[in-house]
Amino acid sequence: MVCEIEVDNLSRRGEEICEMLRPLTGKSRLAYDPVSRRSEILIAVRSGPKLDLSPTEWRFTTFVRGVRGAYYERWVPADQKRKRYGLERAYLHLYLRDRDEDSEREFLALHCDPNEPDDTGSQRHAVYKRGPHIHVTAAQQPLPHSHFALNRSHLSDVLASVANLSAAVQSGVVMIRDQVLDILEANG
Numbered sequence: 001m002v003c004e005i006e007v008d009n010l011s012r013r014g015e016e017i018c019e020m021l022r023p024l025t026g027k028s029r030l031a032y033d034p035v036s037r038r039s040e041i042l043i044a045v046r047s048g049p050k051l052d053l054s055p056t057e058w059r060f061t062t063f064v065r066g067v068r069g070a071y072y073e074r075w076v077p078a079d080q081k082r083k084r085y086g087l088e089r090a091y092l093h094l095y096l097r098d099r100d101e102d103s104e105r106e107f108l109a110l111h112c113d114p115n116e117p118d119d120t121g122s123q124r125h126a127v128y129k130r131g132p133h134i135h136v137t138a139a140q141q142p143l144p145h146s147h148f149a150l151n152r153s154h155l156s157d158v159l160a161s162v163a164n165l166s167a168a169v170q171s172g173v174v175m176i177r178d179q180v181l182d183i184l185e186a187n188g
Helices: 007-025 152-157 164-185
Strands: 004-007 030-039 038-044 067-077 084-097 105-111 133-135
Touching: 004 007, 007 030, 007 038, 007 067, 007 084, 007 164, 084 164, 105 164, 152 164
Parallel strands: none
Antiparallel strands: 004 084, 030 038, 038 067, 067 084, 084 105, 105 133
């Protein structure tokens, strides 16, 4: 398993996530809550009060009016004693709120599945999924299910540690700010 962390260090992970997402939130303050279950620990962020929803449904505000985000990490035990956990997924989703309705639609995702098992056959996705990758979820098929890898050429370095992976994810976050949110705000 790659990207492992001591269980005691998971409590600090929430602050690191909030800092990693700062380029998207501007001055908005993020809160985080770890949710422990027998087979996993989820760490999710949100703006505002904690709602009675699954952590994967929590939202945070971005600096662009009408755009909200969701971010969570799923950590699974890496050993029998549950002293070390490995990152199974780190998922950022961006949603555009409809102005006339109280609904939203996802338009972009930044995912990372560092412990994705090897795959074979015509659909070889694992090498693109392990590192940070983009999904254009608002596009027509096959783009929503395509994995646009951001770090394919140096994936082993990215997955060498949680710190390296966090830096790669934050680089993707900055790219999303520069290439998506800044443009949305300018055209707002």
